[in-house]
Amino acid sequence: MATTALIVGAGSGLSASLARLFAKEGFTVALAARQIEKLTQLTREIDAVSFAADVSKPNEVEQLFIDIDRKIGSPNVVIYNPSFRVRGPLIDLDPGEVAKTLDVTAYGGFLVAQAATKRFLQLGGGAIFFTGASASVKGYPLSAPFAMGKFALRGLAQSIARELAPKNIHVAHFVIDGAIRSAVRQDPVDNPDSTLDPDAIAQTYLSILRQPRSAWTYEVELRPWVENF
Template identity: 65%
Template structure:
């Protein structure tokens, strides 16, 4: 279904990296932009650039997610594209991990995705139209040492996406999980001169999300892997 049939995109978990690239590209493609983050500090510039509405929301809290969607309904109408880009990472030796930090990682990376997707699906099913995209990571495919909480959250996120794709795609809701296998380039993280293009360009990732949104429903993708050409896997 072409992107022109979609009107409003909600991006949950917004920062200065991939989410900002998504907002800029989707805005240029004619969609209204809604940005949601636990903290809206620093989003004024992006909101001005993309004409976005900005809402504060902790995606791991049921009441806040419900309020977010109610507020969007009242201002712009229900979003027909939802991108879940929120996550929380805590690292360390397994026996030294703080349980509350592990709980937070799972709550934001996975439970928040469930809450957001549930609210989105309830609205999209009325018209049998919409798309819910999840930003995953290589940690959702293979667990790494000293990173068990991140793997737990991302494995759960991938499972959620697979289940929703089988349940909701036959009802007109496009579900896709994006495996970001590698580091993402940013102002604070750049490639060494001897390894050009060894980090993922956030603008290039965003383009892939838009390409998936534009897929005809006769050939929908449910999972896409992206990695730099030099990344081993």
């Protein structure tokens, strides 16, 4: 069976590491983002296909999956990475920005999971992976909207994991508990490996994907060895 991975909320960082690893492992990779211009180099590098979509809008999610079906075939692995955050004291938060945080971080996850599941039921199985954060389990000061969104995404993952596992659909939630290393966020010389290596995170996603269904993981926490928890 052809193996296609859809990475939603693609860009640099973790999603790029996931895309490169999955392409290396022989997957056909589809990338979805609101602005696909930023994906040009990555798309060429790994021979992926990019699709523009705002995944907080039902009609755009529906069209995204229709376009993928037509162009490369239905995905059997879907990874949901998008998030949006607004910070500040509770009394100063803009309600519109809070609503956007929930739409992108959680509601979009529901829309994507629903569209993916319709196809997985026809395919006989599949995998839906959600990228969480420290805020999935800890609500930090001045970050209520992000905690709301990530808590909701985790709740979605828990619920549909229980519903869909008996239908051979593996749902997993990844708590990324710490800062992810990037070109602009490098480890201090005196504190190596104090941030999460995105390539190492990607390896964990692949490992979870390849688990025998007799021993599936629902949730995994990843953090650097120096991170408190």
